[in-house]
Amino acid sequence: MDPREQETVIRMSRRNFLKRSAGVGTGIMVVGGLPAFLAACGTSATSVPSGGGAAASAAATAAGGGGGAAVALNVLAPAAPDPAPPGVAKFSDAAVAAFAKWQTDNNAKVAYEAPPWPQLHDKMQTAFASGNPPWDVVYMSGWVPEFAGNLVSMGDMIPADLKADLPPSSFSTTTWGGKTYGVVFTLSLLTLFYNTEHFATAGITQPPKTWDDLKTYVKELTKPGQYGWVLNYGAPEGIGGTASYWMVYLQQAGGKMYGSDSMPVFNDTPGVDALQLMLDLNKAGTDPGSISYVGINDATNVFTAGKASMMMNWPFTWMPAQDPTTSKIVGKIGDALLPAGPNGTASIDGTDAWTITTASKSPDLAMKLIEFYLDKDVQKSQAIDTGWLPIRLSVLNDPEVQAKATNAKTVLEQSQHPYDSFVTPDYNQVTQALGTEIQKALKGEKTAAQAIKDASDQVTAIVKKRG
Amino acid sequence: MSAQHGATWPLGRFRTSGYLGRRRRTGILLVLPALLVMLAVLAYPIVSSIVLSLQHVEPGGGKFSGRWVGLDNYINIGSDPAFGTALSNSIYFTAIEVVAVVGLGLAMAMLLNHPLGRSAFFRVILLIPWALAPVANAVIWKWIYNANYGILNFVLHQLGVVNQYVVWLGERQLALNSLLVADIWKSIPFIALLLLAGLQNVPPILYRAARLDGASAWQAFRFVTLPHMRTTILICVVLQSIWALKVFDLIYVLTKGGPADGTVLLNFLSYRQTFDFGDFGYGAALADILFLMMFVLALIYLRTFRPTPGARQAGT
Numbered sequence: 001m002d003p004r005e006q007e008t009v010i011r012m013s014r015r016n017f018l019k020r021s022a023g024v025g026t027g028i029m030v031v032g033g034l035p036a037f038l039a040a041c042g043t044s045a046t047s048v049p050s051g052g053g054a055a056a057s058a059a060a061t062a063a064g065g066g067g068g069a070a071v072a073l074n075v076l077a078p079a080a081p082d083p084a085p086p087g088v089a090k091f092s093d094a095a096v097a098a099f100a101k102w103q104t105d106n107n108a109k110v111a112y113e114a115p116p117w118p119q120l121h122d123k124m125q126t127a128f129a130s131g132n133p134p135w136d137v138v139y140m141s142g143w144v145p146e147f148a149g150n151l152v153s154m155g156d157m158i159p160a161d162l163k164a165d166l167p168p169s170s171f172s173t174t175t176w177g178g179k180t181y182g183v184v185f186t187l188s189l190l191t192l193f194y195n196t197e198h199f200a201t202a203g204i205t206q207p208p209k210t211w212d213d214l215k216t217y218v219k220e221l222t223k224p225g226q227y228g229w230v231l232n233y234g235a236p237e238g239i240g241g242t243a244s245y246w247m248v249y250l251q252q253a254g255g256k257m258y259g260s261d262s263m264p265v266f267n268d269t270p271g272v273d274a275l276q277l278m279l280d281l282n283k284a285g286t287d288p289g290s291i292s293y294v295g296i297n298d299a300t301n302v303f304t305a306g307k308a309s310m311m312m313n314w315p316f317t318w319m320p321a322q323d324p325t326t327s328k329i330v331g332k333i334g335d336a337l338l339p340a341g342p343n344g345t346a347s348i349d350g351t352d353a354w355t356i357t358t359a360s361k362s363p364d365l366a367m368k369l370i371e372f373y374l375d376k377d378v379q380k381s382q383a384i385d386t387g388w389l390p391i392r393l394s395v396l397n398d399p400e401v402q403a404k405a406t407n408a409k410t411v412l413e414q415s416q417h418p419y420d421s422f423v424t425p426d427y428n429q430v431t432q433a434l435g436t437e438i439q440k441a442l443k444g445e446k447t448a449a450q451a452i453k454d455a456s457d458q459v460t461a462i463v464k465k466r467g
Numbered sequence: 468m469s470a471q472h473g474a475t476w477p478l479g480r481f482r483t484s485g486y487l488g489r490r491r492r493t494g495i496l497l498v499l500p501a502l503l504v505m506l507a508v509l510a511y512p513i514v515s516s517i518v519l520s521l522q523h524v525e526p527g528g529g530k531f532s533g534r535w536v537g538l539d540n541y542i543n544i545g546s547d548p549a550f551g552t553a554l555s556n557s558i559y560f561t562a563i564e565v566v567a568v569v570g571l572g573l574a575m576a577m578l579l580n581h582p583l584g585r586s587a588f589f590r591v592i593l594l595i596p597w598a599l600a601p602v603a604n605a606v607i608w609k610w611i612y613n614a615n616y617g618i619l620n621f622v623l624h625q626l627g628v629v630n631q632y633v634v635w636l637g638e639r640q641l642a643l644n645s646l647l648v649a650d651i652w653k654s655i656p657f658i659a660l661l662l663l664a665g666l667q668n669v670p671p672i673l674y675r676a677a678r679l680d681g682a683s684a685w686q687a688f689r690f691v692t693l694p695h696m697r698t699t700i701l702i703c704v705v706l707q708s709i710w711a712l713k714v715f716d717l718i719y720v721l722t723k724g725g726p727a728d729g730t731v732l733l734n735f736l737s738y739r740q741t742f743d744f745g746d747f748g749y750g751a752a753l754a755d756i757l758f759l760m761m762f763v764l765a766l767i768y769l770r771t772f773r774p775t776p777g778a779r780q781a782g783t
Contacts, residue, residue, distance in 0.1 A: 122742040129524075129747065146745065234636070235723040237743065289614025292636035294723045302615055429744045439727040443638070 070109040071362055073369055075137040076124070081316065082117040083139075083186050083352045083388045085373050086381075095381035102372045108365055117141075118295070121238075121428070136360035137369055142239045142351045142423040145176040152356040155180035157367045162374060165392045167415060173351035173423050181355050185373055186388040187396060188350030189414045190248060190312045190338065191407065193321070197332040198226065198309040207336035208310075211252070211277055214339040215284050221309040222285025229286045230308035232293035233442055236435020237428050239350060239421055240296050240314075243435035247422055248312065248348055249274035252341030257422040263463060267456035273342070275441055275448040282442055291442055304329055312338055314350055318407045319387030335407045337414050347419040352388075383408070426466050433458035513758070519751035533748065540752035550753070552728050553736040560647060560732060561711040567651045568707050569700060572658035579659065580666045590660070597656035605720035608649040612636055612721070636722055639729025646717050646730055654710065658703050665699030666692070698771060705768040709761050733757045
């Protein structure tokens with residue numbers, strides 16, 4: 001064979017091979033590979049959340065006894081130290097064993113996805129927007145109105161004896177449009193925490209009872225290296241953001257966010273007085289760093305380091321504040337009702353609740369799991385082992401719980417007074433607008449009256465847009 | 468004649484029989500899988516985002532249903548005060564960051580190019596900020612800037628630079644500048660290495676010639692180094708501009724856009740509208756504007772990289 005001819009044959013063969021390979025590759029890609037690839041990119045109805053990445057995933061092992069494969073229940077919960085369930089937070093051995101037994105008895109396998117709390121809302125937003133959230137049970141915190149369309153109405157599913165043991169007011173933040181979409185599982189109200197040593201040094205014998213007391217004490221307690229008051233004003237939105245703290249004072253002043261027509265009504269004397277109190281506290285001796293703290297932990301660290309004398313905080317603070325490895329004020333913490341404004345004391349609640357998604361294939365089993373989370377023994381372990389108070393009144397009054405969580409009594413008493421968090425479907429947007437205006441006032445760029453008026457205008461526009 | 472050519476090309480070239488035609492068809496078949504993947508992972512999200520920006524999207528109810536609103540989302544952007552703040556913040560942030568990163572990066576590269584600085588040890592040290600995970604970097608800076616415990620306050624106070632601790636993230640401009648410092652610190656290493664590669668391509672003979680001509684160090688830098696580094700510096704400017712516009716982690720961890728929206732940049736604003744407020748259409752419109760800005764910068768980048776006609780001919 002002519003060498004040139006031979007070379008041509010070889011080159012032709014190679015080209016043909018490449019052409020065929022490319023054709024086969026393209027065919028596989030189009031016919032099989034690409035759809036599979038795209039399907040993998042999307043959410044799958046049968047996917048089990050891995051909880052990988054940053055999420056502190058905890059797959060609770062279940063025996064899966066009984067007949068047939070165990071039914072998978074996927075739960076989205078916050079990571080500890082936020083209120084997390086057995087299998088995520090550190091509960092007692094008895095509670096852990098009870099959790100395993102519950103799974104065996106119910107032929108269920110619970111898989112958790114437990115990212116840090118700040119990631120929860122956005123994770124839900126994305127998953128619900130996809131129309132195919134991978135969870136059966138989802139933790140909520142003030143977002144029930146926003147995601148109500150994705151949640152199962154469970155008012156009729158809650159057993160009567162459980163319902164009777166819960167504060168009726170706990171359902172206010174999980175009820176929207178007349179339907180109940182969740183069960184609150186921890187009584188988490190803001191109350192006052194104070195440093196008893198600072199008080200004693202300053203000759204103060206009891207916690208502040210009124211706004212005037214509070215302002216006076218903050219001023220008296222502030223000295224080099226120590227501030228009378230600390231809070232996190234850095235992030236305006238959400239529960240525990242700048243706007244939500246103002247809502248506490250708003251209720252104490254006798255005001256409210258919305259009228260009967262759902263339009264904002266806070267541009268009034270109580271609204272302005274509430275913000276003026278924040279400005280007065282700033283002037284009297286609030287830690288100047290407060291405006292830069294974007295989370296409650298930032299402010300709590302200042303308090304537990306003994307650099308601030310008072311703050312309002314959630315009940316869970318009590319336990320880490322008594323831990324010598326994280327706190328310098330062990331044995332020096334007092335708690336009390338929030339100081340009363342013109343209309344008495346008031347607070348907001350964390351609205352930590354369990355809900356069931358409409359995507360759940362086992363809503364009844366999901367409800368049983370929620371009932372387990374609210375079981376008396378689990379609630380007791382929740383209070384004693386994790387520091388998050390129970391919501392069941394019988395457990396709250398349990399002597400053992402009150403002995404361990406000595407702030408339970410104060411929180412229970414605080415719950416006898418108003419504690420509305422004013423959650424709506426556009427809560428994040430409303431609190432962002434409101435909180436940003438409050439920040440401007442705190443920085444001296446606006447008066448209290450001007451900031452509240454501007455905030456009211458913005459919130460009105462948001463509510464009108466919602467329709 | 469030209470119209471006829473326009474009608475037959477490129478399809479005509481594709482249909483050409485013979486060796487060249489087969490070669491082209493084979494080539495196209497070979498790159499087709501890659502093109503399909505590119506379309507799926509790049510073009511589809513971009514087109515989808517543009518389509519989303521023309522709708523008012525209600526993500527509730529287990530559905531992702533949108534209502535066509537035309538250009539309403541883009542029109543609303545014009546009257547959104549947060550957009551104005553975010554745009555001016557983004558421009559300020561990008562401009563300062565690019566100047567600082569490229570300037571300091573060039574200085575760093577020159578030090579590393581010096582005979583005393585050529586040890587691999589220095590390059591490893593230099594890379595540490597770049598190698599840090601973005602969120603870890605942000606958390607480190609959060610502690611550095613802490614108003615009560617931050618090491619920055621401690622050091623400045625010990626040195627007598629400040630009388631009392633400064634709330635670095637408490638004032639709008641100060642907070643924005645503090646974020647800038649943190650991001651500049653992280654961005655310098657990569658740019659410095661790029662510039663170092665450029666510096667090492669400057670023929671040493673030019674420096675010798677300059678010295679023989681009596682040029683000072685500054686004159687050698689001005690008339691030898693800079694002209695040869697022009698393209699590299701331009702690439703660094705474009706890349707750093709794109710990266711500066713995309714900053715998110717620092718804002719999310721350190722300030723959440725506060726105080727009073729003082730550190731909101733376009734990327735963060737788009738995120739907030741989309742995921743915090745659930746306004747997917749408006750968030751997509753904001754993201755598309757940011758995309759457009761980056762696209763223009765990318766075009767400049769490609770144009771910078773485009774071979775000159777002479778080089779193209781030499782290549783063929």
